[in-house]
Amino acid sequence: MSKRSTGWVCLIVAICLALQLGQFVFAQSGEQRARKFDEFGDILASDLIARLDNLAIQVQNEPNTKAFLVVYRTRRDLPGLSNRYAHRMKSYMVNSRGLPPERIVTVDGGEASCLTQELWIVLPGGAPQPRPDAYHNSYQPSVYKFDEHHLSDSDGDYSYWQEYPLGALEAFGQELQKHRRAIGYLVAYQGAQGNGPRVAQTMLRRERNFLIREFGIKPSRIKTIAGGYREWGTMELWIAQERGAVPIITSYRYSQRKR
Numbered sequence: 001m002s003k004r005s006t007g008w009v010c011l012i013v014a015i016c017l018a019l020q021l022g023q024f025v026f027a028q029s030g031e032q033r034a035r036k037f038d039e040f041g042d043i044l045a046s047d048l049i050a051r052l053d054n055l056a057i058q059v060q061n062e063p064n065t066k067a068f069l070v071v072y073r074t075r076r077d078l079p080g081l082s083n084r085y086a087h088r089m090k091s092y093m094v095n096s097r098g099l100p101p102e103r104i105v106t107v108d109g110g111e112a113s114c115l116t117q118e119l120w121i122v123l124p125g126g127a128p129q130p131r132p133d134a135y136h137n138s139y140q141p142s143v144y145k146f147d148e149h150h151l152s153d154s155d156g157d158y159s160y161w162q163e164y165p166l167g168a169l170e171a172f173g174q175e176l177q178k179h180r181r182a183i184g185y186l187v188a189y190q191g192a193q194g195n196g197p198r199v200a201q202t203m204l205r206r207e208r209n210f211l212i213r214e215f216g217i218k219p220s221r222i223k224t225i226a227g228g229y230r231e232w233g234t235m236e237l238w239i240a241q242e243r244g245a246v247p248i249i250t251s252y253r254y255s256q257r258k259r
Contacts, residue, residue, distance in 0.1 A: 033126025034068070038119040052089055055119045056097035067093065068105045068120040068128050072112035075137065080147025080171045080237065082108040085117060087167025108171070110136040143238060143245035146172055151188065151203050151233030169207060172237045173215035176222075183240045184211065185247045187225045191233035200226060203235055227251050 037058060038051050059067045069089045071082040086106035093099045109118075112134045120128040147168045176184045186207055188200040204224040211217045227236070228251025238247040 033124075034120055034122040034128050036118060036128070037121050040117055042115050042117075048089070049092065051119065052092055053097065055121075056093050056099055058121060059099060059103065062121065065121050065123055066103050066105055067099070068107055068118075068122050070107040070109045070118040070120060070128055072109040072114075072116045072118075072131060072134055074113070074115055075111050077111075077115065078145060078147045079175075080168055082110070083171030083174075084147060084149075084167040087170060089117070091167070110134050140239075140241060142242040143240040143247060145247070146175060146237045146239050148234055148236045151191065151199055151235055168237060169210060172239075173211050173217065175239060176211070176217050177215055179239070179241060181241070182221070183245075184217065184222045185225060185236075185238035185240065186222065187227045187236040187238060187247050187249065189227045189230035189234045189236070189251055192229050192231055197226070199233065207235065225249070 037055055040047075040051065043051075055067055059065055069086045071085045073079075073081045083106065086108070090101070090104045090106050093104055094101050105122075107128065109116075109130065112131050116131065118128065122128065149168045172184065176182055186204050188204050190196055190200050204226070208219075208222050208224055211222055212219055225247065227249050230251060236247065240246065
């Protein structure tokens with residue numbers, strides 16, 4: 001083969017390598033930094049666990065990624081619902097699936113046309129794509145119920161509690177930090193068939209101390225109220241943004257039957 005022919009062959013090989021390299025670089029630079037792994041509404045716990053198991057396996061197989069748990073609520077839902085649902089999912093993935101907390105990010109997506117929970121897998125520098133119908137409602141009345149959860153007679157510390165009350169309190173504390181003149185109210189209702197006054201008072205004291213300790217809320221900004229009776233023991237979290245505004249107490253009369 002002549003030198004000229006050899007030169008042409010080398011040139012063609014070099015061009016092919018360059019094209020292949022260019023395609024590789026393009027593929028790398030065009031890699032999706034965030035992809036939606038799953039999406040669903042308000043589902044049964046068994047279905048939710050199965051979906052979170054699948055997400056955990058995928059995130060474990062991709063060590064450079066993080067899991068983003070995004071929840072959108074409707075305008076009829078309580079403001080704290082999104083954080084509570086997201087925290088519930090994170091708690092399961094950390095405590096049951098063993099994922100490090102720093103690899104899981106919870107996101108309050110705001111309000112949308114329907115309740116939606118999204119599971120995203122995100123590479124460094126990426127972020128989930130917001131829903132086109134999502135928005136943040138800035139309107140807040142002088143006093144409003146932020147969230148609620150069931151009473152629990154657990155004597156354990158909050159760090160070992162189930163995710164339900166902790167998720168509600170975390171978002172509640174962050175909201176009080178954001179609005180420094182607002183007053184937070186904890187209203188405990190005893191359950192007619194359980195969760196007596198001892199449980200209600202214990203929960204009021206414990207949640208108030210948690211907010212003071214973990215979020216630095218001044219004690220004067222957190223009020224506690226024994227609201228009376230409900231069918232089920234319930235803790236309501238209220239925020240008052242104007243002086244003199246107080247929660248609306250909705251209990252019913254209940255007298256325990258004598259044996």
